[in-house]
Amino acid sequence: MNEHQFLDKRDQNGDLLKFSGYLHAKKTTEKLMDMISYSKIYKLICTKFPKKYVDAYFCKMIHHQIRPISNQIVISNWEIQNGKSPRKTKINVGDFFMSKHLNDVIEDPKKFIFYDKTKSLKKISKDIFDKIRLIYYKFLSIKNIFLNNKVNLKEEHNSLAVCYAHGISESNRSDLFWLYGFDKNISNVILYVQYPYMLRKFKEKKIIKKLIKEKKIKLLKIWEEQNIKKKISHNKLISEIKEACDNSPLDRLVLKKSIELVKKVEFWQNLFLKYKIKVHIDPHEIENEILIKQIAINLLDGCSLGYNCSYISEKEGIHYNYYPNDVFFCWGKKDLKNFKRKIDNKTATNVNYFLTSGYPYTYFPQKKQLEINSIKTKLKNSGAKFTILFLDTSAGTNSDYYDQFLSIEKLEKIYKFLFNLVLSDKEVGLILKPKKTKNLKELNNLDSYINSAINTGRCHVVNNASGGIPWHYSEISDVVLSVTIEDIPTSLLDCIINNRDKRAAFINFSNLKKLDPDFYSWGKDRVVFDDVEKMINSLIKFKSEKTSNGNFGLWKKDFIDEFDSFRDNKCGYRVGNYIKMLLENFDKGLSKNQSIEIANKNFLPI
Numbered sequence: 001m002n003e004h005q006f007l008d009k010r011d012q013n014g015d016l017l018k019f020s021g022y023l024h025a026k027k028t029t030e031k032l033m034d035m036i037s038y039s040k041i042y043k044l045i046c047t048k049f050p051k052k053y054v055d056a057y058f059c060k061m062i063h064h065q066i067r068p069i070s071n072q073i074v075i076s077n078w079e080i081q082n083g084k085s086p087r088k089t090k091i092n093v094g095d096f097f098m099s100k101h102l103n104d105v106i107e108d109p110k111k112f113i114f115y116d117k118t119k120s121l122k123k124i125s126k127d128i129f130d131k132i133r134l135i136y137y138k139f140l141s142i143k144n145i146f147l148n149n150k151v152n153l154k155e156e157h158n159s160l161a162v163c164y165a166h167g168i169s170e171s172n173r174s175d176l177f178w179l180y181g182f183d184k185n186i187s188n189v190i191l192y193v194q195y196p197y198m199l200r201k202f203k204e205k206k207i208i209k210k211l212i213k214e215k216k217i218k219l220l221k222i223w224e225e226q227n228i229k230k231k232i233s234h235n236k237l238i239s240e241i242k243e244a245c246d247n248s249p250l251d252r253l254v255l256k257k258s259i260e261l262v263k264k265v266e267f268w269q270n271l272f273l274k275y276k277i278k279v280h281i282d283p284h285e286i287e288n289e290i291l292i293k294q295i296a297i298n299l300l301d302g303c304s305l306g307y308n309c310s311y312i313s314e315k316e317g318i319h320y321n322y323y324p325n326d327v328f329f330c331w332g333k334k335d336l337k338n339f340k341r342k343i344d345n346k347t348a349t350n351v352n353y354f355l356t357s358g359y360p361y362t363y364f365p366q367k368k369q370l371e372i373n374s375i376k377t378k379l380k381n382s383g384a385k386f387t388i389l390f391l392d393t394s395a396g397t398n399s400d401y402y403d404q405f406l407s408i409e410k411l412e413k414i415y416k417f418l419f420n421l422v423l424s425d426k427e428v429g430l431i432l433k434p435k436k437t438k439n440l441k442e443l444n445n446l447d448s449y450i451n452s453a454i455n456t457g458r459c460h461v462v463n464n465a466s467g468g469i470p471w472h473y474s475e476i477s478d479v480v481l482s483v484t485i486e487d488i489p490t491s492l493l494d495c496i497i498n499n500r501d502k503r504a505a506f507i508n509f510s511n512l513k514k515l516d517p518d519f520y521s522w523g524k525d526r527v528v529f530d531d532v533e534k535m536i537n538s539l540i541k542f543k544s545e546k547t548s549n550g551n552f553g554l555w556k557k558d559f560i561d562e563f564d565s566f567r568d569n570k571c572g573y574r575v576g577n578y579i580k581m582l583l584e585n586f587d588k589g590l591s592k593n594q595s596i597e598i599a600n601k602n603f604l605p606i
Contacts, residue, residue: 003090004075006404015511016485017074018404022317024070026347029063031105032098039254040244048237049265049295053324056349057261057291060321064288065096071401073112080111092117097253151190151218151275158586159188159275160579161220163282166309167202168211170365172467173309175283179215180363181569182576186583190275192220220275231273234266261292268296278302278586278595279579283309285322294324301592303327303582306351307360307575311563312338313487314515316345324349327596329357329575331497334562353596355578355603358571359497359564361469368472375431375460376476382457384429386543389477390418391470391491392434393484395442406485406509410532412443414483414507417536419449422459428543431473433462435491471498479539479553480504487515496555497564503553505539507532519559526551578603 009017036042036058046054069091076089091112093099099116103109153159168174168191176191191208193199211217238259245255272280280297281304282290297304306325312335313319319342328351330336336356342348379387395411398404422430430453434440440450440461453459462468474480474495480502482492489506496504505527512528513520520528529535542552561567578599585595 002400004072004401006071006075006398006401008398008407009075009078009404011078013511013514016404016509017078018071019315019317020074020078021067021071022315022320024074025063025067026317026320028066028070028105029059030346032062032066032101033059035101035104035250036254039251040246041241041251041254041258044237044241044244045258045261049261050298052349053291053295053298054261056321056324057288057295058257060288060291061257062098063320064286065094066098068402069093069096069099069102073106075401076112088113090115097257098250101250151220153188153190153218153275155276156587157187157276158278158583159190160186160279160583161190161192161272161275161277161281163284164191164193164198165283167204167467169202169204169207169467170363171368171469171472173361173469174363175281176211177360177363178572178575178579179211180365181572184576184580185216186576186580187216188218188276188583189215190218190220190277192222194222196221196223222271225271225274228267228270228274230266230270232266232269234262238262261295264289264292265296265299268293269299272296272300272302278592279582280304281306283307285309285319291321291324298326298592302586303592303596305329305575305579307357308335308339309360310490311335311488311493312342314338314341315487316342317347318486320347321349323351325351326592327351327353327355327578327600329355329360329571331359332356332562332564332566353600355600356565357574358566358568359494360571360575361494362498362569362571364472368469372472372476375473379429379431379458379460379476382429383426384458385427387429387431387477387479388418388421388539389431389433389470389473389480389495390414391480391482391489391495392432393482393489394435404485406483408442410509411483412445414532415443415446416449417532418481419446419453419459421536421540422453422456423449426456426458429458429460431460431462431477433468433470433473433491436466470494474499474502474504478503479542481535481539482506483509484512485509487512488519493563496560497567498569500567501554503542504555505529505535505553507535522556522559527553527555574604 006017011017011020033055072091076091088111091114093102093114093116099114102114106112162175165175166173168176170180174180191211199205208219212219241255241258241262245251277297280293280302282293284290294304303326305327306323307329308323308331328339330339333356336354339348339351339354343350392411394405395408396405397408418430422428432440454461462473470491471494480492480495482489482504484506487510492504492506496502506529508528508530525534525538529538538552581599581602582595585598590598
């Protein structure tokens with residue numbers, strides 16, 4: 001059992017304790033970065049590479065590694081304040097590369113005993129696996145040379161590269177969302193896959209082959225490029241930073257991480273140069289390599305485009321340095337405001353240009369429509385006259401300090417209310433779209449409820465729900481329900497943005513009253529509920545007496561317009577047209593700034 005456990009611990013304001021961990025990690029990161037900034041090595045790197053991205057790279061790396069440590073500290077402080085822990089506790093510093101400098105930045109370090117538990121069997125196994133993987137990638141790279149697998153491009157055109165991150169199916173949130181419904185041709189579109197397991201993960205080989213044939217997309221496997229011919233070398237820079245090292249413990253750490261950064265930037269620069277990549281899109285958010293690619297594309301006078309897959313929360317500390325792009329497409333004014341607030345509080349890299357383009361995942365392929373209609377027919381034939389769509393969130397026991405989710409017990413309580421509603425009212429239909437397919441399987445106390453509800457024919461569970469688009473299922477639902485531990489659920493926004501006047505409500509296990517008081521003032525007990533039972537009772541009343549409870553689940557139009565003022569299903573067209581203009585400008589030999597400026601002026605709000 002872990003010594004430090006989140007469980008359902010909350011701060012004095014009622015927020016889950018993990019958010020205190022985020023803030024602690026942010027503040028500690030800033031202190032450690034202040035120490036690093038005095039290093040001659042660091043100053044030298046910042047003269048060769050764009051400083052704001054180097055800053056973001058080191059900040060994000062530190063923040064990611066220190067979060068588990070910060071979580072343990074805030075849990076320990078909570079337990080001391082509540083008389084549940086001795087004054088001095090052990091904190092596992094794991095493999096944090098600056099662990100020996102924690103005493104210099106942690107408040108009251110004498111309260112803690114820092115220890116390093118890194119030589120576990122799991123860690124040793126991971127190190128061995130990483131070495132085997134590198135050897136395997138080198139083998140594949142050499143094999144590729146003999147097989148002469150080439151990505152054939154039109155030499156007169158520059159390229160767009162898109163990282164394969166979330167999948168490309170039209171039924172899900174696609175990395176190529178702008179391609180579906182875009183009727184113009186874009187030459188030299190490269191879909192690159194970074195790791196072999198990604199092709200197995202999404203099982204989309206047939207879809208990729210179809211895109212290669214019909215849309216002329218090129219597929220690039222990064223592991224086959226390990227022996228790429230170097231036209232750009234940073235050996236001189238590596239020699240210079242080695243000479244700049246003062247041999248202090250801190251400088252040796254900075255040296256090691258700087259050499260890693262320089263070598264990775266060199267690889268991506270040469271890759272972008274080889275395939276004439278001038279425009280780059282990487283939808284990854286947590287991974288730090290996106291900043292390495294950002295440095296590389298900028299050194300080649302190319303640009304990156306970004307967009308948010310999920311709603312950008314106002315909460316401070318989360319989504320730390322997620323979107324380090326030259327141009328960023330926001331859904332609407334609300335995302336833009338929240339993003340700029342993150343820049344102001346130094347949790348996001350300053351973006352050069354913001355464009356509002358609407359919600360990205362607005363496509364609805366025929367195959368998915370057939371599936372949705374089939375569900376509708378099944379529910380209707382079983383007697384359903386009032387259908388509820390429930391979108392859950394990640395849940396767990398919270399028996400460690402790595403993350404804190406909605407508790408299993410609270411999620412089970414919500415599901416019990418919904419299943420009892422189906423079993424007690426023969427007119428009620430229920431569609432369940434878990435955030436993760438395994439969510440329902442982990443609810444051990446609900447097997448009999450689930451089976452009984454499914455046997456009525458009025459309960460449908462969406463299989464392989466991860467990555468699916470929620471609003472597709474809201475098309476055949478009368479009301480959408482959800483739950484949150486952070487901010488307004490993205491899955492719920494997905495439904496109300498894409499279905500005008502859709503009734504939707506959610507249960508609030510966070511502290512939205514403090515986070516967004518204006519929203520809470522009109523939304524309380526209308527679209528946001530603090531009590532599960534109260535929401536279910538309001539739902540039942542709405543079903544039977546719609547006129548007397550007409551505001552239930554009804555969102556204010558001007559509030560939704562803040563999230564997406566367009567709501568016209570044309571985001572993909574706007575972004576696709578922008579990409580086409582950018583590439584055409586680069587093909588004319590224009591610089592990055594010139595290309596972006598012209599594309600911005602001609603950006604079509606439609």
